[in-house]
Every structure is written in structure tokens, then in C-alpha cells.
Amino acid sequence: MKSDLHVHTTFSDGICDPEEVVYIASMVGLDCIAITDHDTMDGVGVAINAGYKHNVKVIPGIEVTSKDGHILGIGVKNIIPSGMRWNDTINSIHRAGGVAIAAHPFSLSPPGCKKKPGFDGIEVWNGGPVLSWIPNIRAMYYWMQNVDKFAAVGGSDTHYPITLGTIMTLSEDTDVVRAIRDRKTSIVLNPIDWKTVPYNVRKKVNR
Ligand SMILES: [Zn+2]
Numbered sequence: 001m002k003s004d005l006h007v008h009t010t011f012s013d014g015i016c017d018p019e020e021v022v023y024i025a026s027m028v029g030l031d032c033i034a035i036t037d038h039d040t041m042d043g044v045g046v047a048i049n050a051g052y053k054h055n056v057k058v059i060p061g062i063e064v065t066s067k068d069g070h071i072l073g074i075g076v077k078n079i080i081p082s083g084m085r086w087n088d089t090i091n092s093i094h095r096a097g098g099v100a101i102a103a104h105p106f107s108l109s110p111p112g113c114k115k116k117p118g119f120d121g122i123e124v125w126n127g128g129p130v131l132s133w134i135p136n137i138r139a140m141y142y143w144m145q146n147v148d149k150f151a152a153v154g155g156s157d158t159h160y161p162i163t164l165g166t167i168m169t170l171s172e173d174t175d176v177v178r179a180i181r182d183r184k185t186s187i188v189l190n191p192i193d194w195k196t197v198p199y200n201v202r203k204k205v206n207r
């Protein structure tokens with residue numbers, strides 16, 4: 001199962017609307033994406049419907065602005081409030097049926113969560129364009145020392161169509177949320193063939 005578990009849309013600061021995101025996901029060979037807009041889940045419904053059309057599994061998600069940094073809630077049934085401490089945010093994600101991932105855990109801007117206990121997974125590699133390699137290498141090193149504690153999660157943190165799917169979370173289980181709970185995931189960095197990005201989206205980017 002190839003999943004990109006960190007995806008933004010026009011419902012926060014992404015440039016593609018949920019349907020475009022799902023369509024591009026199908027073009028680049030992703031089986032599954034999680035919509036993780038900042039502190040909103042308003043784009044999830046449209047994306048799930050588009051997922052049926054384009055044969056991409058869409059998982060409801062959110063990137064929560066906690067007091068201690070950004071936290072991904074993947075597979076949550078309801079919105080998670082922002083502004084709480086990291087442990088309350090994690091509890092709230094678990095109560096909503098999801099898994100909690102420390103997004104870009106070693107970056108300063110955007111802020112990652114310095115506290116780690118309680119997370120189900122660590123975003124071992126984040127594809128955000130403003131993130132340098134150093135926080136990613138630190139995250140990878142941290143995860144390698146704690147492989148039994150945390151699932152490895154990779155997310156493109158895409159805000160633009162060209163980066164969607166450039167980092168994928170792999171799982172044998174078709175239920176990637178369960179795979180994270182079981183700590184049975186891995187990640188891969190996956191270059192995208194520019195030709196597969198639809199023309200209308202390329203035009204939007206080049207505008
Ligand atoms: Zn973030």
C-alpha cells in the first residue's frame with residue numbers, strides 16, 4: 001500500500017483543491033492519501049468522494065497546531081482542537097479513533113513537537129520545501145534509535161501538485177492506520193515523473 005499521509009489542500013494553504021489532489025494522487029500511483037489541512041477537516045468530505053471516482057483511498061486527517069508544535073491526526077472521526085499541549089492533543093486524536101504522528105519533529109519553523117512520548121509514529125521524512133535536510137536527518141536518526149516505539153511515517157507535506165507522493169509510507173496492510181498502530185510501516189522517497197502531472201495543474205503552478 002503506497003500512502004502519502006501529509007497532504008494540504010485549498011482548505012488550508014495548499015494550491016490544489018481536494019478533488020485535484022486526489023486526481024493527481026491517482027496519476028502518480030498512490031493507493032491512499034490522508035488529507036491533513038491545518039486545523040480543519042472541511043476538505044475531507046469532497047476528497048473522500050473524489051477518491052471513489054479516482055480509485056484512491058482517502059483517510060480523514062488533520063494537522064493540529066498544538067502548543068508544542070504540529071501534530072498529525074490520521075484516521076480521526078472528528079476535528080481535534082488546536083492550542084492544546086502535545087499529550088492532550090495525542091489523547092484527543094486517540095479518542096477520535098486515529099493515530100498521532102509527530103510532524104517534522106525536529107524543525108523549528110514550522111514548529112515540530114520536541115516532546116515525543118505517546119506518539120504512534122514519527123514523520124521520519126517530511127517533503128516540505130522549506131524544510132532543510134538537517135531536521136529530516138535528525139528525525140531519521142531518532143527513529144532508528146526507537147524503531148520499536150514508533151512507526152516510520154513519510155509525508156510529502158505537499159502544498160503544490162509536483163511534490164505529492166514524493167515521500168510515501170509503505171505498508172502490507174491495506175489499512176495504513178492499523179499498520180501504524182502495529183508499527184509495521186516503512187517509508188520511501190519517490191521521484192515523480194513531471195509528465196504525469198496533469199497539464200491544467202502545471203499551468204496553475206507556472207502562472
Ligand atoms: Zn507542519
Ligand SMILES: [Zn+2]
Binds near residue numbers: 006008063157
Ligand atoms: Zn503540513
